[in-house]
Amino acid sequence: MTAAPPTxxxxxxxLVYGVVAPADTVASDGPAHPDGALPEGSLGPDGEPxxxxxxxxxxxxxxxxxxxxxxxxxxxxxxxxxxxxxxxRGPVVPVxxxxxxxxxxxxxxxxxxxxxxxxxxxxxxxxxxxxxQVRARYVEEAVLSEVVAVDPEVRALxxxxxxxxxxxxxxxxxxxxERAARAVAERAAQDAETILGVVGRYAVDAISRPVAGMxxxxxxxxxxxxxxxxxxxxxxxxxxxxxxxxxIRLVGPTAPYxxxxxx
Amino acid sequence: MTVQTTHQxxxxxxxxxxxxxxxxxxxxxxxxxxxxxxxxxxxSLVGIELLTIDARIVIASVDTYLRFAEATNRLxxxxxxxxxxxxxxxxxxxxxxxxxxxGAVRGVKNTVKEALSSxxxxxGGDEEQQDRPRRPAKRTPSRxxxx
Numbered sequence: 465m466t467a468a469p470p471t472x473x474x475x476x477x478x479l480v481y482g483v484v485a486p487a488d489t490v491a492s493d494g495p496a497h498p499d500g501a502l503p504e505g506s507l508g509p510d511g512e513p514x515x516x517x518x519x520x521x522x523x524x525x526x527x528x529x530x531x532x533x534x535x536x537x538x539x540x541x542x543x544x545x546x547x548x549x550x551x552x553r554g555p556v557v558p559v560x561x562x563x564x565x566x567x568x569x570x571x572x573x574x575x576x577x578x579x580x581x582x583x584x585x586x587x588x589x590x591x592x593x594x595x596x597q598v599r600a601r602y603v604e605e606a607v608l609s610e611v612v613a614v615d616p617e618v619r620a621l622x623x624x625x626x627x628x629x630x631x632x633x634x635x636x637x638x639x640x641x642e643r644a645a646r647a648v649a650e651r652a653a654q655d656a657e658t659i660l661g662v663v664g665r666y667a668v669d670a671i672s673r674p675v676a677g678m679x680x681x682x683x684x685x686x687x688x689x690x691x692x693x694x695x696x697x698x699x700x701x702x703x704x705x706x707x708x709x710x711x712i713r714l715v716g717p718t719a720p721y722x723x724x725x726x727x
Numbered sequence: 728m729t730v731q732t733t734h735q736x737x738x739x740x741x742x743x744x745x746x747x748x749x750x751x752x753x754x755x756x757x758x759x760x761x762x763x764x765x766x767x768x769x770x771s772l773v774g775i776e777l778l779t780i781d782a783r784i785v786i787a788s789v790d791t792y793l794r795f796a797e798a799t800n801r802l803x804x805x806x807x808x809x810x811x812x813x814x815x816x817x818x819x820x821x822x823x824x825x826x827x828x829x830g831a832v833r834g835v836k837n838t839v840k841e842a843l844s845s846x847x848x849x850x851g852g853d854e855e856q857q858d859r860p861r862r863p864a865k866r867t868p869s870r871x872x873x874x
Contacts, residue, residue, distance in 0.1 A: 480764060535770055537750055544753045559762035562770040574765045586762075597756055608799045618799070626800040637800075641792025644799050677791075684756075696742065703741035713743035715752045721760035 476531035477564040479509055480571060481546050482571035482719070483557040485587050486516065486523045506546050509533050514546065517568045522583055525550065526571055529564060544718075551719035555590040557583060558719045577651040586724055592667060594689045595723060596716035598699065600659055600680035604650065606676070611647040618643050642647055648678070655710065656681040666695040671722050680710055684722035692717055 506514045508527020517524045525546065531535050543561050550556040563661035565571050576583070625633045652675065659681050663670060669686040687695060696714060703712040746751050 477768075482761070533770065540757070541750065541753055544757055547757075556736065558757070560759065560761040560763050561757060562768065563764050564768045564770060565764075579762075597752075602824055605802060608795075609802055612799060612802060622799055622802070625796065637796040638789055638792045640799060641794065641796035644849045645792060648795075696744075700739055700742040703743075704739055705742050711743060712741075713745060714754060715745055718756050721757050725760075725761040 476533075477566055478571060479525040479543075479566060480559045480563045480575065481514070481525040481543060481567060482550060482559050483524050483566070483575065483583050483587070484550055484554060485521055485584075486518060506542075506549070508579055509535070509539055513555065515551075515568070517571045517576070519572050519580070519715045521581060522576045522587075524559075524571050524575055526565075526568060530583050535562060535607065543633065547719045547721075551594065551717075555587045555593075556719050556720050557586050559614045590723070592688055592690075592693065593686055593720060595693060595720040596685050596687065596695065596714055596718070597662055597683070598657055598659070598685055598714055599682045600655065600710050600712045602652070602678040602680055602710050603708065604678050604680070606649060607648055608644060610651070611644050611653045615647050617641065618647060645677075652680040655706075659699075659702065659712070663695065667689045669723060686720055686723045689717065699707035 506527075508514050508529065510528035510530050512528050512534075514525055514527045540561060545557060547558045549652055559575075566576065612619050618640065619645065621636055625636045626639055628636075656672070656675075660670065660672070660683065663683065663685055667685045667687050670683050672681065672683040675682050685695070698713055699712055706712075
C-alpha cells in the first residue's frame with residue numbers, strides 16, 4: 465500500500481481516533497452535520513478541526529497530520545481527551561494511538577467497510593459500559609515484614625545478612641532477595657485473587673496484566689457505567705481494610721481501550 | 728439519616744483516585760491499547776513507549792534481588808506495633824482463622840471479608856450502621872446509590 469503523496473493543501477495523512485455510531489454522537493441532526501458530533505474545539509495534530517468520516521451508521525473520528533508530525537506527550541493527552549469526550553456521549557471504539565491512514569477514503573474502505581460487522585458488534589456490546597483500571601501495590605516494608613516473619617529461609621538469611629557490613633555476604637544477599645521476591649510474588653497472587661473476587665461482582669469483563677516487584681494487581685475492568693460507584697465503594701472498603709499493607713488505586717472511567725481488540 | 732453526599736466527599740479516602748488525565752495514567756491506560764486497524768503506519772510516541780516498557784519489565788536479575796535484600800535488611804520487625812515475630816507468625820499461619828489479630832500483620836482476605844460483610848469493624852453496632860448505610864454486605868451490586 466502506498467500513501468498518497470502529500471500536496472500543499474492536503475495533510476500527509478489522517479490520524480484515526482476512534483469509531484462511533486453517529487446517532488450517539490451527533491447532537492441532533494444526524495450525520496448531515498457531522499461537525500456537531502465532535503468534541504468542541506478539538507483540533508487534530510495539524511491544528512485543524514477534527515472530522516467525521518462516515519459509512520452508513522458508522523463514523524470514524526479523524527484528524528489531519530502533517531508530514532513532520534512527531535507525536536509527544538501533549539498529543540497523547542489530546543487523543544485521550546477526545547476519546548473520553550466521545551465515550552461520554554455514547555459507545556466508542558478507540559483505535560490504537562498513532563494509527564495513520566493515507567486519507568479519508570482509506571479510512572472508509574479499510575476500517576469502516578472492512579471491519580463493519582465487528583465494529584457494529586463492538587459498539588452494540590459497549591453501549592452503557594465503561595472501563596476502569598484497578599491497580600494494587602504493596603507497602604514494601606509491610607509485605608517484607610510479613611515475608612520475613614513467615615518464611616524461615618528468608619528469616620534466616622535476613623538475620624544473617626542484616627548485621628553484616630555492606631559488601632559482605634553477597635551470595636546470601638542475592639539468595640535473600642531471590643527468596644523474598646518469590647515470596648512476595650506468591651503473596652501478591654493470593655491478594656490479587658482476593659481483590660479480583662471483589663471486582664468480579666461488578667465487572668462484565670476483566671483483563672489482568674502481569675505484575676512484578678511490589679505490584680499486586682493491574683487489571684482493566686469493563687463494567688456497566690452505573691456500577692462504577694458500587695465498585696468504588698467496595699474498593700474503598702477493601703483499601704481501608706488493607707491500608708497498612710497495600711494501596712489500591714482506581715483510574716477512570718475511561719473509554720474501553722482494553723476491550724476492543726481480538727482476544 | 729443523612730442524605731447521601733456527593734461522589735467525592737463520601738469517600739473515605741483510602742482508595743487512590745488519580746485524575747485520569749495525568750500523563751502517567753493516560754500512558755498506562757491507552758498506550759498500545761485500542762483497536763488495531765490496518766493503518767499504513769503507526770507512529771510511536773517519542774520517547775515514552777520505551778520508558779513504559781522498561782518500567783513494566785522487571786527482569787529477575789541479581790540487581791533486582793539485591794534491591795529486595797536491601798529493602799528487607801532495612802526492616803526492623805520489632806518496631807511494628809510491639810508484636811514479636813512469634814505472634815506475627817502465629818497470626819499468619821492461622822490464615823483463615825477468626826482469631827482477633829490486632830497486630831501488624833493480617834491476611835487481606837480476613838480483613839476484606841470483615842469490611843465487606845459487616846459494614847463496620849468497630850463496636851459501634853447499630854448506630855454506626857445507620858450512619859453509614861452504604862457499606863453493607865455487597866451481595867446485591869445492583870442496589871446502588873442511584874439518586
